Amino acid sequence: MTALLGLLRKEVYHILRDRRTLVVIIALPVLQVILFGYAIRTDVDHVRLAVVDPTPDPVTLAIRSRFDAAGVFRTVAVLRRTDALEQFFKRGTAQGAVAFEPGFSEHLARGLPARVLILADATEPNTGSIVQAYAAAVIQGYEREQRQAGMRVRIVPDLRMRFNPTRESSNLFVPGLMAFVLTIVSSLMTAISLTREKETGTMEALLVSPLRPWQIIVGKVAPYLVVGFISVVGVILEARLAFNVPLRGSVTLLLFEGLIFILVSLSLGILISARTSSQRVAMMGALAGTLLPTMLLSGFIFPIESMPWPLRAISIVVPARWFVLVARSIMLKGVGLAYLWPETLVLLAMALVLLAASTYSFNERLES
């Protein structure tokens, strides 16, 4: 036990003395929250809006003034016919358009649903969908207000968003960012620190010592588990304080799922280091094998639903996909294990399989 404590202490020294790496580990998540939150903000502002209002009436005028008042939109043109819109989109003078159907208020007055077409420039798919969502939210707001005033109105817009009605991008990126940070700290740092010991020759000294393989692994890996945890808590705090990202579900459950995901990532790091003998190769392996899938195939940035089926199939074995799903559900929907047990089981199974595989690969190395 004292041997293990000594190992742990040594690893802590490694981490604390390698200032640059430590700064990267700690600062990266913080910076990323800021980057994703402000710089790469997928929220939109000052959207140039074209309005098509064939038969202006009090209702359409009221809705139009709401668009102006929303702060997000700037009406650049009011048109009579939808076919005139094409030009605006082609030239980029409009990023979005709201087209009321003719006789809008008449429909409403007769108790019929009134249709409104919401168009968005989809060259940037993200912005496009956000513009649509904002516009829909404005119209729904009007509708809700009218109903509260006792009016029976039914307006049918094209798009509805749940759970994130204002389309705050920070709400979506924070869970993904947690997966990303955990992958960096757990997979990348573990793989690098293990291969560093192979490169310098200290691993041999540990292997010929009476230490058991599991002690070596625990001694190497446990400190990174702690660092990973600190990073995650940091990301959550920063997201809460700086961006007001909701945390509707149980924090304990979220941290528990995070722990499983850390175990998965650590195992991947051990596996990568077992197959490589230089830090450089380990780094490339970790980047290609864990970071890229976490970025691209987890639904963190690109929605899984919109991927072609081969990528969707691959994403099934990407642990981050499940963690991001679970973390989003806990944070944004506030659901618990009753809903999330299948995903949790998938993560647990992955953790068990990968832990077994990484321990095996470590033992196998001793033999060859």
Next chain:
Amino acid sequence: MSETPAIDARDLTRRFGKFTAVDRVTFEVGAGEVFGFLGANGAGKTTAIRMLTGLLAPTGGRATVAGFDVASEAEAIKRHIGYMSQRFSLYEDLTVRENIRLYGGIYDLSLREIRERTGRILGQLRLEQSADRLVRAIPLGWRQKLAFSVALLHEPQVVFLDEPTSGVDPITRRQFWELIYEAAARGTTALVTTHYLDEAEYCDRISIMVAGRIAAIGTPGELRQRFNADSIDDVFVRLARPTIQPSIPEAELPQ
């Protein structure tokens, strides 16, 4: 330990697939002996050492180290041997004192023992001033001597030194050998590999491995006589030349 040899290998063999890296190697090393384990790169030294240190199971034959069987008692062996590799086995981002403490802990020494031995090592190597400096910051020669002392920290019966003096200047090499002699005088057996053949002359006995087998074994004097050579260098070149060819299998090299 007076009767049982410190290292006793009988027909020790290791095959990797069809390739035989170590082929029925038989030798004995007595307690307190300094044994030179020579051979060209790829001759099978590293594989043999890996088996003797319990890192690699033999595929044939048997061997005991400090009285323990390498195949069945590898864990016990690990407690009774020290090991220092050609590659550096100390942590460069830990201080001298922390390195000693780490390895002391790994070998289950008590805190008191660690304190005492730290003082002894620092005094012996005249490193008192540098005790709290990072190992990275002290000169290579000191580091090698420190690595050796750390390998002996738990007072092992046998210490394996895999090219301990590579890259070290001649004066430090001489000092290093003095450390080996001191340890041997206290009863520690040392098995040393080296590429500096002048160092082979410092050994009590040497063996020369060629293509997985021990081609010659004896005291340096005996070998010079037997091969009618002026130096071990000559002996080595005569024995090893036929195999220092591009055909040396890569699989034998570590990693």
